[in-house]
Amino acid sequence: MTTQRMEIDIQEVPESEGVVILHFSGDLTSECVRRINECFSAVGKKGKTYAIANMAEVTLISSAVLGEFMGCRKRLIEEHGDLVFCGLDLEMRTKLHLMGATKIFRIYTDIRTALNSYKWEIERQPEKFHVSFPPYLKIVPPLRQLVSRIARQKGYGNRDSFRIETIVDEICNNAVEHGRPKADDLIDLTVIIDPDKIEIDVRNMSDPDKVASLTAMLLPEKTDTDKPKPDVKRGRGLSLIKMLSDGMSVECTDRGTSVRVKKVREE
């Protein structure tokens, strides 16, 4: 059986200076160890400390090469970087698992996911997503759970995720209940999350009178004595958001009313 010659293509990532993508292909046999070592030395000299090894075209990884990857990773970690893998097929991934490599290397499904992880963990870049939804209460529960799950997936703790779920729920419910009663006015939910905080913005077309009372609720002099009476069933949402968050503002423009809440990660 003939071996497929190993090739390495080096790709730089313009938006992330410290990152390099190494596209490996062919059989990574023990004869390739020296070339791999030279390749990592070369990228190291260029100041690249975070290497994403794309293994989508790799047909074999020998234990000698795996050992070399471990050595390269160690050198990158000393420079506060890492070596991660992506694009491995199931068979290759299983082999790496059996060799114990999955406990050492982080493995991503594709280049994009690996890059996103770098931007999140190393560059601490925020991620943003946006949803427009019609003003129906029944749409709010899956939305609040989605945001909470994203926060949890991003490493936020149980308590923070629950608080985020509550904040999203209360702001969106408020927008549905106090927005202009016109079914085709969509509500915009924008979430910007980074490792330290989450910002939630809900924009809708509101009744001007309701906006005034909403703004008044945010005044610092509003205290516990302004809370609804015990027998009142509604009207506690804004107080709850204020208490759970680390900042809240209301902005009114021609494009609608935007309620923005910031929640700092605590856990």
Added chain:
Amino acid sequence: MESHIELSFEDIRGKQHATLIHFIGDLDATNIELVLEKVFNLINEGTVNIIADFKQLRYVNSTGLGILLHFSKTAREKGGCFKIANINENVYEIIEIIGATTLLEIYDDVDEATAALT
């Protein structure tokens, strides 16, 4: 899609006009009408002592909390009580922030709440 909420009812042995309600799921603005109807049917049938078991209640928002306060007030007006047991710490925090821990009767577990029934 409304949040899932399930209520199951159980008589409390040795106590008159007393029912244990197990809350399962999320209590929020999408399902309070259903909960209101079920609990008020019970009250209207003569049950004035209620213990709400929150062991499987994952979530409560401000609207849900509003109706819990409403149940408590109504039960008291009818000479009974509305006690809460087995509350999870996230839900407890919401109740605490709203300042309702002094308005609601909260117990560690159902046994403790049952023992407190007159």
